[in-house]
Amino acid sequence: MSALLIRDLQLAFRAGGGFGLGLAFFLIVTVMVPFSVGPNSATLSVIAPGVLWLGALLACLLSLDRLLALDWEDGTLDLLATAPLPLEGVLSIKSLAHWLTTGLPLVLAAPLLGVLLNLPTQGFLWITLSLLIGTPALSVIGTFGAALTVGLKRGGLLLSLLVMPLYVPTLIFGAEVARRGAEGMAVETPLLMLAGITLGTIALLPFASAAVLRVNLR
Amino acid sequence: MSIWEYANPKKFLATSERVLPTLWVLSGALIVGGLIWGFFFTPDDYRQGSTVKIIYLHVPAALMAINAWFMMLVASLIWVIRRHHVSALAAKAAAPVGVVMTLIALVTGAIWGQPMWGTWWAWDPRLTSFLVLFLFYLGYIALWEAIDNPDTAADLTSILCLVGSVFAVLSRYAVNFWNQGLHQGASLSLDKEENVADIFAFPLYACMAGFGLLFLVLVLYRTGTEIRVRRMAALIQRERMAADA
Numbered sequence: 001m002s003a004l005l006i007r008d009l010q011l012a013f014r015a016g017g018g019f020g021l022g023l024a025f026f027l028i029v030t031v032m033v034p035f036s037v038g039p040n041s042a043t044l045s046v047i048a049p050g051v052l053w054l055g056a057l058l059a060c061l062l063s064l065d066r067l068l069a070l071d072w073e074d075g076t077l078d079l080l081a082t083a084p085l086p087l088e089g090v091l092s093i094k095s096l097a098h099w100l101t102t103g104l105p106l107v108l109a110a111p112l113l114g115v116l117l118n119l120p121t122q123g124f125l126w127i128t129l130s131l132l133i134g135t136p137a138l139s140v141i142g143t144f145g146a147a148l149t150v151g152l153k154r155g156g157l158l159l160s161l162l163v164m165p166l167y168v169p170t171l172i173f174g175a176e177v178a179r180r181g182a183e184g185m186a187v188e189t190p191l192l193m194l195a196g197i198t199l200g201t202i203a204l205l206p207f208a209s210a211a212v213l214r215v216n217l218r
Numbered sequence: 219m220s221i222w223e224y225a226n227p228k229k230f231l232a233t234s235e236r237v238l239p240t241l242w243v244l245s246g247a248l249i250v251g252g253l254i255w256g257f258f259f260t261p262d263d264y265r266q267g268s269t270v271k272i273i274y275l276h277v278p279a280a281l282m283a284i285n286a287w288f289m290m291l292v293a294s295l296i297w298v299i300r301r302h303h304v305s306a307l308a309a310k311a312a313a314p315v316g317v318v319m320t321l322i323a324l325v326t327g328a329i330w331g332q333p334m335w336g337t338w339w340a341w342d343p344r345l346t347s348f349l350v351l352f353l354f355y356l357g358y359i360a361l362w363e364a365i366d367n368p369d370t371a372a373d374l375t376s377i378l379c380l381v382g383s384v385f386a387v388l389s390r391y392a393v394n395f396w397n398q399g400l401h402q403g404a405s406l407s408l409d410k411e412e413n414v415a416d417i418f419a420f421p422l423y424a425c426m427a428g429f430g431l432l433f434l435v436l437v438l439y440r441t442g443t444e445i446r447v448r449r450m451a452a453l454i455q456r457e458r459m460a461a462d463a
Contacts (some may be wrong), residue, residue, distance in 0.1 A: 081430055144381065150360070160362050162378065165353040166385045169392040176396060190395070197388070208381050215373040 001085060001093055008097035009068075022059040022102045023109055029055040030113040041118040048117035049178030054128055055113070056106045057138060057171055061163060063102045064142040065149075065156045067094060068213075072150045081217050087210040095136075095143040095206070103135035119182060126181020130194060134174035137198040140205050141166045147213040170197055225302035227445045234438040241435045248428030256421035274422060278429035280323035281350065285431060286316030290358075294376035304441065307373035307448070310362055310378065311440035315433055317355040317447050324348055325347045343394045350389045354382050368448065 034053050037043060071077045080090045110131050111124045119127065145163035149155035176190040224230045256274040293309035296302060327345065328338045339345065361378055365371035 062334060089221055149364075151370075152364050154364075158360055161353075161360055162357040165350055165357060165389070166382070169385065169388040172389075172392040172396045193392070193395070205381070208377055212374055212377050215370055215377075218368070 001087060001147055002083070004080075004090065004093045005097055008094065009100060012101040015087045019209060022063045023105050025062060026055050026059040026106055027113065029058060029095045030116055033117065045118040045120055045182075048114060048119040049127055049182050050175050052110050052113060052115060052119075053134075053171060053175040053178060055130070056103075056110065056131055056135065057167060058139045060086045060102055060135065060142060061160055061167075063098070064146050064163065065159055067098050067143060067146040069146075069155075077150075077213070078217060081214070087213060088206045089211060091139075091143055091147065091209045091213065092202075092206045095139045095202075097141040098143065099136050103131075103139050107131045107135060120184075122184055123178065123182030126187060127178045130181070130191070131176035133191070133198055134170055134177075134194050137170045137194075137201045138167065140198075141170070142204050144209040144212070147209040147216065149171065150213065151216045170194070171199065222300075222302075225300070227304055227306055227449075230304050231442055231445060234442055236348050238435060238438060241431055241438070244316060245428050245431030245435055248424050249432060250428075252421045252424030252428055255424065256418070260418055260421060269330060269333050270418070272326050273418070274425045276323060276326040276330060277422060278426045279319045279326065280348070281426055282429050282433045283316055283319040283323050283348070285430075286319060287351065287354070287386070289382070289437070290316065290379050294379040297372055297376045301447070303372075304445065306376065306418070307444040308437060308441045309376065310372075311444055312433075312437045313355060313359050313362070315436045315440070317352065317359065319346060319429075319433070320352045320355060324352065343390075343396075346393045347386075347390045350393070354386055358382065 004150065030051065033047070034044060037047065068077065071080070081087055083090070107128060110127050110128075114124055114127055142163055145159050145166070148162060151158045152158060173190045173194040177187050177194055180187045224233065253274055257271050260271070262268045262270070290309045290312050293305045293312070296305040297309065324345075327348075331340070332338050358375060358378060361375050362371055365374060
């Protein structure tokens with residue numbers, strides 16, 4: 001398992017561009033927001049938590065189609081499916097690698113981009129924490145979507161259409177934590193719900209992902 | 219006599235063809251009768267005026283929009299567990315009907331909301347969860363369309379339906395929570411069922427029964443079409459193989 005993780009991480013780092021692309025996308029979305037809604041700092045600080053969450057979600061979404069596609073094309077996935085490691089484990093590792101290369105950098109970058117959007121001071125802790133807890137769910141749900149569409153030629157757009165509705169609860173609770181935190185309100189309830197969604201998806205969704213991948217590999 | 223006999227496509231087609239004409243007439247009569255009764259023979263509401271009568275389209279459509287997804291969930295489970303092709307095709311046939319019902323509910327709701335709430339749309343929990351349901355339908359249909367192999371498509375869409383159901387319920391509760399956090403929705407959430415008096419209720423029941431039957435009719439009819447499409451593809455392939463040999 002660790003060998004697979006190290007391999008995926010190395011590929012992500014060395015294949016050039018792929019690693020930083022999600023981050024760059026996150027940056028550019030955030031920069032575009034003041035252009036579209038105006039530079040008024042009061043407006044920006046109100047919408048900052050939501051924009052950061054949406055930007056992170058989109059950056060995550062855009063990187064999903066490469067999560068399995070390369071391994072599918074060169075036949076690595078067939079080998080992994082016949083390996084002694086269960087496919088559920090393989091996909092969990094894939095999700096973890098995706099989170100380490102896409103989700104974690106987004107979490108670390110979010111406070112910096114919060115400065116650009118004039119995020120209130122007490123909001124920085126909560127945006128970081130909510131993304132830290134929420135983004136693993138995005139990776140795991142995204143792996144399910146990627147497994148669902150891996151064999152399709154024009155899977156990219158379909159992948160977004162399938163995964164977006166599944167992201168709704170995570171986005172609602174995650175953005176709610178960040179928004180309440182920024183306004184100095186109590187955040188326990190949405191934070192617990194967010195953590196519950198993340199833990200639940202990590203525990204259960206790999207089984208569904210493996211099931212659909214087996215169908216696609218058949 | 220068990221329900222599983224209808225897993226045989228031939229038996230399914232024979233029976234559905236026998237009952238379909240009756241069901242068509244019955245559902246048509248109930249809907250037309252219910253609508254005429256509701257539109258012309260009930261008094262105007264003292265507060266909402268005649269706009270209240272859109273209830274006869276709105277509520278039955280919303281009811282069937284949710285139940286269509288539930289039926290797809292059951293059909294998907296039957297496909298996953300017992301692998302009856304008719305069941306997978308019935309789920310496929312139900313999705314477009316469900317999406318149209320969802321659309322009717324959303325549009326009639328907007329038309330009703332404009333004079334009543336003064337807005338076409340509000341991010342009320344109920345409205346929002348219907349919009350999310352609409353997106354789930356779109357994804358499900360798009361996945362069916364995207365895959366060529368019918369068995370692969372049936373497998374993948376049924377698992378999407380199962381996973382999607384869990385997330386749809388989750389979204390429902392998330393949206394409830396989120397809306398409370400944003401604004402008090404009390405002024406928007408008129409609880410219609412509790413307010414409706416008997417004089418409005420009876421035509422409403424007729425419409426609900428009519429819409430239920432209409433859904434059944436459309437699903438049976440469309441499933442029959444899907445079975446014939448499948449059969450046709452098999453025949454064409456057989457001809458081609460005979461020609462090659």
